[in-house]
Amino acid sequence: MTTGNAKREHYQMLIGGVWSDAADGRRFDSINPFDGHHWADVPLAGDEDVDAAVHAARAAFEEGPWAAASPSQRAALLRRLGDLITERADDLARVQVLENGKLIREVAGQTRALAGHCYFFAGIAETTHGHTLASSVPNMHVFTVREPLGVVAAITPWNSPLALLLWKLCPALAAGNTVVIKPSEVTPVSTLLLGRLIEEAGFPAGVVNIVTGEGATGAALTRHPDVDKIAFTGSTAVGRTIAATAAERLARVSLELGGKSPNIIFPDADLPNAVNGVLAGVFAATGQTCMAGSRVLVHQDIHDEFATALVERAKNIKIGDPLDPETEMGTVACLSQHRKVLDYIEIAKKEGATLLTGGGRPADPALSEGLFVEPTVFSGVTNDMRIAREEVFGPIVVLIPFRDEDHAVTIANDTPFGLAAGVWTIDVARAHRMIRRLRAGTVWVNNYRKTNYIAPFGGFKDSGLGRENGLEAINDYTEVKTAWIDMGNQIKDPFNPRA
Template identity: 55%
Template sequence: MDKKVSDGPPVAHYDLHIDGRDVPCDRVMDSFNPYTGERWAVVPDGQESDIDAAVAAARRAFDEGPWSKLTATQRGALIRKLGDIVARDAEILARIECNDNGKLYREMLGQWRYIPEYFYYFAGMADKLQGDVVPSDRTNFFIYTRREPVGVVGAITPWNSPGLLLVFKLAPGLAAGCTFVVKPSEHTPVSTLELAKRFKEAGFPDGVFNVVTGQGTLGAALVKHPGIDKVAFTGATATGKRIAASAAQNLTRVSLELGGKSPNIVFADADLDVAANGAIAGIFGATGQTCMAGSRLLVQDSVHDELLERIVARTKEIRLGNPMDEATEMGPVANEPQYHKVMEYIDVAKADGAKLCCGGIGDPDLGGFFVQPTVLSNVTNDMRIAQEEVFGPVLSVIKFSDEEDAIRIANDTRFGLAAAVWTQNIHRGHRVAHRLRAGTVWINAYRVVSFATPFGGFKESGLGRENGVDAIREYTETKSVYVELTGEPRDPFKLG
């Protein structure tokens, strides 16, 4: 797609956000709307020195600044205020993300209207984060534990849902008392910079939230920085492995939400209309650009042909177009490299013997990086298309014979992020859910998340959990405190 820089709407200009201030940058990069091809924003292309400055600001705020002196209740009040501001500006932030990554406005608006709930949930948890009194095995000691913030967090966020996936980290981290340096994807940095403006309005102290935009090398600089206490990353598994290896050099804690190749399992007794709708939502929602995408559709052989026919018929009716149009059901792929990656995977699948039932081509008439929603049948689980994450609107349909066969195929992957089971047999639903090696399993549903429910993966889909009570524990350390009760001299050479 040709990129237009000489016409179109006014171009927005942004600075870095460090220590509560907008900081100009000598180098800049353009952000192009993946639907129109127009340059719509100019953002900083930061350097390692900017990472150093941002980490120093976060370090000051954590170690000695006003943030470190706030009570947990006061922190919660600020987080709730931030949620109120985001709720007020949801429409603005949704339009920004549509411009940045081409996702549907109606989806982004729903997402940004839901994001405040994450802030409210963790704001309430801030002063509920308590330790324990530990029963002592010695009469002269009182022992208790404290949960304390881990420190300065380096957050690296992806381009598919930059706001939501940042808040997965930000809300629990702030509630725990941490400070942040964020490096958003170079493809979608603007919503993060806009969110930074709202921190000031909410009354957060300087240095609590810092944003450095730029190329991917900045993420590497952030991970290896000795001033970072924890890295929180969402993105590709290969990148997550490199981050874990680099962070290990400083024994920096990590949480990694990585890729998936999630199985959507349909048994013969399922309601096929409902299952077909769930399969389509699971892979074509967000143009298939979600880590939890149900990219493998496992169908029991006795209903395979019937379900495939229904899915293909509905897939051919999916309306592609302007993400801002309410009638549009699927937008473009978010950027040019991803567009080419998706098209290459379709070619590989066909060469390996998969049958193209529909889609499989771009759509030059629409402009942008459109890939027609694609359904592939005759897929076996050993094909690359069934084992590697495509991150696009490509569904692989795989037959299975019985329950054991379905579980075997579903678990035969290096990933373990999500899965779904479609059946009207409640016993089977629970039985299969318990045996699937995945962090989230839906029964007769797909692609549902909640601020109150842990989310994360097994195997190469990641480390740690986001959302729910589990998430705030990812941003704390446990300290044990022993209090001697008698004040009497003790034998210095005797333990305890």
């Protein structure tokens, strides 16, 4: 099976309901990381294009059919979008694989599941409500309502481009906002294909706009004075910059940022299940996931046994064409990330970590054109090493031994991040203790890397602000307004109390 495509495909941006090129005509390529083929090109949006998209979103928010749409009308459009995603899931999945090299066996299921986000938030659109408040002021009826923020900038990463977009798009639209999407320059095409489905679903012009480009395009969008909220998934460094930019005009932000998540294996764990969980937590996505369980904390009594089992499995992972359903690990998404991952392997060696397996490119000449990195396992790692503290975003696992529960918690929490954690034990009481003690936004017990639209997701500390998914997500896309209705009070003259 080949991922190549002899014909280069040309795409346009969606601005105000019109598919268009960049104002200055610039374009850039989408490159298949498996074979290096420049298979598509898209517009490189400049400030003028960003301004046009934001103005289109503002106009759609303040006037026209979207401004007057009822919650049930917004819900109907979201349901229609969900139906279209289901119908076109195979095409959407294939394009994501061409863009970032993730496995078709993973992306296909992930893409089909996206419709559930649309249906869930369609229900939320119809059930979002405020509260009637029991005021201590006599004869006053006090209540709250939730209203949309306005124009939302959704800036998405390359590792799961459509899933992480839907995490933002669905609650934003359910609440009645309009959106300008800026996908990663590595994975723009899948978002543009989704834009066609949004248009087909019947969303009015300007409600959803898509601008494609590099970092400068995203920067122009985040600093635009007419953007009311920025929803970003990506690195902590970029997230800090976005937060600082938004603070200048007090724009809202939600930030889902990096992680260096601990996966903690206790002596009573089901060892084969824990090995499977570690493999799924990193290697199934080539380590390119913010929640990757890349720090594996193993009790010292089972450390060597676990390491042997993990290395044996890692050595047998089938690397190859991401579009082949038999492939078990694909490529890194882009050349710069490939270099970064290989650099971190050398850093770990220099720090004194012991390489147990992997550590380079696969020897198979059939894979020489692809951005592959072998599944890599290090032992002899301490928590102060860079390989244990910095997010690599690649197929690298480090093993760190611990003595007891307190020691495991200390190591696990000794990180600037706090996105996720895993705990492997059959002791229910210990599982509950660990859930409470770990400083992470999500804790899995005897499983790893599971998400769903019903469950809030986000991080502590440097892993971000706000939550995506679940009922909590709608709060990040609405304003709360309080209303006071006088039920019969007579207002006295404030300057003549005897009147």
